[in-house]
Amino acid sequence: MKTTLTLSAVLWSTATLASAETLTVYAPDYFGSEWGPGPAIAAAFGELCDGCELEYVTGDLLPRLKLEGARTDADVAIGFNTDVMKDARETGLFAPSNVDLSGLTLPIAWDDDIFVPFNWGYTAFVYDNTKIANPPTSFKALVESDEDWNIAIQDPRTSASGLALILWAEAVFGEDTPAMWAQFAPKIITVTQGWSEAYGLFTDGEVDMVLSYTTSPAYHIIAEEDDTKSAALFSEGHYFMAETAAQLASTDQPELAQKFMDFILSEPFQSLIATANWSYPAALPMDQWPEAFSQLNYPETALFYSEDEAAALKDEALDAWLSAFTQ
Amino acid sequence: MAVGLHPVKRLPFWPGISAAALVVALTFGTVLVVALRADGAGALTRYDWLAVRFTVVQALVSAALSCALAVPVARALARRDFIGRGALITLLGAPFILPVIVAVLGLIAVFGKSGLLSQALAFAGFGPVSIYGFHGVILAHVFFNLPLAVRLILHGWLAIPAERFRLAAGLGFTPRDIFAHLERPMLREVLPGAFVVIFVICTTSFAVALALGGGPKATTVELAIYQAFRFDFDLAKAALLSGVQVAICVIAALVALRVQVPQIGGGGLDRTVQRFGKTSTLTGALDTFWIAFAALFLLTPLAVLIARGAPELFSLPASVWQAAGRSVMVALASTAVTMAIGLSVALACLRAGWIEALGLVVIAASPLVMGTGLFIVIFPFAKPSDFALPVTALVNATLSLPFVLRAILPELRGIEARFGPLADQLGLTGWARVRMVLLPRLKRPLGFAAGLSAALSMGDLGVITLFADPKAATLPLQLYQLMGAYRMDQAMGAALVLLALSLGLFYGFDRGGRADADA
Known part of the structure; x- marks a missing residue:
């Protein structure tokens, strides 16, 4: 009797342990929300690991991890933009990913030992093709255009796409960037804190163009059957942005965390990216993308600064932007 | 006392x-x-000081405008009685309690480039108006805070014991006398407080400035705090800016305490009754104008929000x-x-x-x-x-x-x-x-x-x-x-x-x- 009890107690506790195996993933708000890619990814991962659970904790990733330090509950953090990687790396909170990166299909070389990219995109100016028949074909043409277009962009200090814009400008205009901003500023009717507000102004018809991504039109095509939105392709090239994931060195479930890291570049995860994240998958050949994505205009040149180059440029680029916009 | x-x-x-x-x-x-x-002490840049200056200037203008407009509106509401007055007073309070982003969407739908106002102007042969910039921030702040000012001042008006108005009517006071002896002392007490509250609210404004400011020129201190967090997680700078913000408000509070005067004594019978005495047609027309102005300015953006949101409710x-x-x-x-x-x-x-x-x-x-x-x-x-x-x-x-x-x-x-x-x-x-x-x-x-x-x-x-x-x-x-x-x-x-x-x-x-x- 006593033995049976002990045995069942042991069985019971292992059973609860197994079912209570939870991977805590820190993610940005958009990612974990009902309308982001998070829920589908959690479900797919659940099947893979025999009913373990994936729990998202959402918010500003890096500030939160910096506040929590090594005592964080996070096992994995997903959603670092390429522009914060250096800063994140310097916290020393992350462990090597041990992920095979050979399947990556990015337009740039990637051999980072900590951060694994899971999606990527290009910044672009999106417009309504029923209102603008002849979109600018280069960044320079946009800046110098005589058209009185109203444009909304995002603040580089609060938004990843805004920061990408000022780096994009540096890559295209180099030393002439401050002069370019001075010329461009009058067209920019407003600067919003985040992407959502600016994009909302665009869909409301309040601005003619908005700083967004080359993939934005795909949402309208697939989800709304609306093909009036296009991204203007620039001959100088477009700035590359990726979102990445990393595992925490302090995780108490290294095996499960590793399993998730390996899952990121697998087909089940990658095939969810296009229509849940509205961006390009990081490890999926273009012929496996949804049709609407392959129909989209596709930039030929990827512009990108490595994290060290970007760090060296960031303050100068911001100052050039700020001084043009505080005149 | x-x-x-x-x-x-x-x-x-x-x-x-x-x-x-x-x-x-x-x-x-x-x-x-x-x-x-934070690691080490923070330092403020030129742009941070620009933000401090912008914050104070826009808050002063917003508070002054909100209070100035609120006085005639509150007076009209206090002395007019009409069907739906109670409902209107409640509705007029709505902008103040709206989540900023919702309100901004409504304002843009009315005052934006493709908004109702621009459409009306185009109909009359004028170009569209722009809502972005200093005036956009002021417009939004007045939209948010006019309701608060109206309510605070209206409370002041309703708190004047009806017996005093009756006495004034009995003594044959003209509207000017009533203003000098009953209303001005009340405003003297209520206005500084209302002004300072709105000034302080506008000082800490964040989302409005970013949505309608049009760019870094219209950065407020609160926004700079957010940027310090987001851009390089500069806790020292965030704390420092937060200190600056508190300092601005402390000064405002001290000024408010100095100009505030205690209420003049002499209690009534503890009832709020309708006003006595007749008012001229001109005052009646003016009151109607002010009530219509407030209703149009404050309720049109709400109406647009309702029109756009209602079809989505069931989905x-x-x-x-x-x-x-x-x-x-x-x-x-x-x-x-x-x-x-x-x-x-x-x-x-x-x-x-x-x-x-x-x-x-x-x-x-x-x-x-x-x-x-x-x-x-x-x-x-x-x-x-x-x-x-x-x-x-x-x-x-x-x-x-x-x-x-x-x-x-x-x-x-x-x-x-x-x-x-x-x-x-x-x-x-x-x-x-x-x-x-x-x-x-x-x-x-x-x-x-x-x-x-x-x-x-x-x-x-x-x-x-x-x-x-x-x-x-x-x-x-x-x-x-x-x-x-x-x-x-x-x-x-x-x-x-x-x-x-x-x-x-x-x-x-x-x-x-x-x-x-x-x-």
Whole structure:
């Protein structure tokens, strides 16, 4: 009797342990929300690991991890933009990913030992093709255009796409960037804190163009059957942005965390990216993308600064932007 | 006022002092915590100083305009009676309690490049107007704060005992005499407070400046704090900027205390009755104009929001309704905490006037810094998301405290002046005095304050982000998530739900407080 009890107690506790195996993933708000890619990814991962659970904790990733330090509950953090990687790396909170990166299909070389990219995109100016028949074909043409277009962009200090814009400008205009901003500023009717507000102004018809991504039109095509939105392709090239994931060195479930890291570049995860994240998958050949994505205009040149180059440029680029916009 | 016995000693004091201490810990303590957590001292750049200058200038202009416009509107509402007046007064309060992003969408739909106003102008052969820039920020701030100013001033008007108006009519006062002898002294008391409250609210403005400012030229200090967090997680700079913001508001509060004058004595019979005497056709026309102006300016953006959100109501996912339920619970909890803190602090203010200034300075606290400070304090001991509800309730209560004090205090002082001596003679002290003398007469401002607090916390987003549990999102957070997922139409539907619930809560409380106002 006593033995049976002990045995069942042991069985019971292992059973609860197994079912209570939870991977805590820190993610940005958009990612974990009902309308982001998070829920589908959690479900797919659940099947893979025999009913373990994936729990998202959402918010500003890096500030939160910096506040929590090594005592964080996070096992994995997903959603670092390429522009914060250096800063994140310097916290020393992350462990090597041990992920095979050979399947990556990015337009740039990637051999980072900590951060694994899971999606990527290009910044672009999106417009309504029923209102603008002849979109600018280069960044320079946009800046110098005589058209009185109203444009909304995002603040580089609060938004990843805004920061990408000022780096994009540096890559295209180099030393002439401050002069370019001075010329461009009058067209920019407003600067919003985040992407959502600016994009909302665009869909409301309040601005003619908005700083967004080359993939934005795909949402309208697939989800709304609306093909009036296009991204203007620039001959100088477009700035590359990726979102990445990393595992925490302090995780108490290294095996499960590793399993998730390996899952990121697998087909089940990658095939969810296009229509849940509205961006390009990081490890999926273009012929496996949804049709609407392959129909989209596709930039030929990827512009990108490595994290060290970007760090060296960031303050100068911001100052050039700020001084043009505080005149 | 005080002859022999000091009447205010007869009221509870220490609960208010403790509540005030808690509030101080939340506002200033958290700044200290954040500063201590930072590496090294912060430094302010040229752009930060530009932000400080912009903050002060726009806040002064916004407060001045809001108050100047509110006086004729409040006077018109105070002396006119028409069908739907009560409903209109409630509706006119709506902009103040709207979540900023919702209101901004409504404003753009009216004043934006493709908005109603531009369309009307195009019809008349004029070019479109632009809402972005300094004037856009001012427009939005007046939109948000005109309702508050109107309500505060209207309370002042309704608090003038009807007997005085009757006496004035009997003495054959002209409108100018009435203004000089009854209305100007009231405005002299109410306006400085209203001005300073609005100044301080505009000082801490954040989302408005970013949405409508048009660029870094229109950066406020609160926005600079957010940027310091986001751009390089510069806690030292955030704490420093937060200190600057508090300093601006302290100066404003000190100025307010200096210019404020005590209410002129002589109590009435404790009833609010309709005005006596006839008014000329001209004043009638002017009153109609001002009421129409306020209704058009404040309600058109709301009407646009309703028109755009209504078709989406039935296609909203269940999670939006769940989030709505959660938000109502948080709002009710916050309101309970706010009223407990607010009333006790107000009672303490009767004895120590400086506490009132403290209550005002609280608005200057940055929710972002407060949230971060609390997170730093709680994290070593517990899981912050387990404290989401109490923290949100407490922070919301703290942030609504200044409005609650502003709504309750003037009437509380008036009641004490009128009934204090009688209560003293009867030996009525402590909570019995609060219950029997003060509370029944404070119903209207208490209801107003509770409604305000409930609605403000309904629309709150800022504080909870660090504490949020993604499975328990509140409605404003849900709205942002919809916008971030390209679902602008559903976001408009959610915005309408948020608008309806905020207004409903406000109306419920405010109505409860005004139930017998005409008795």
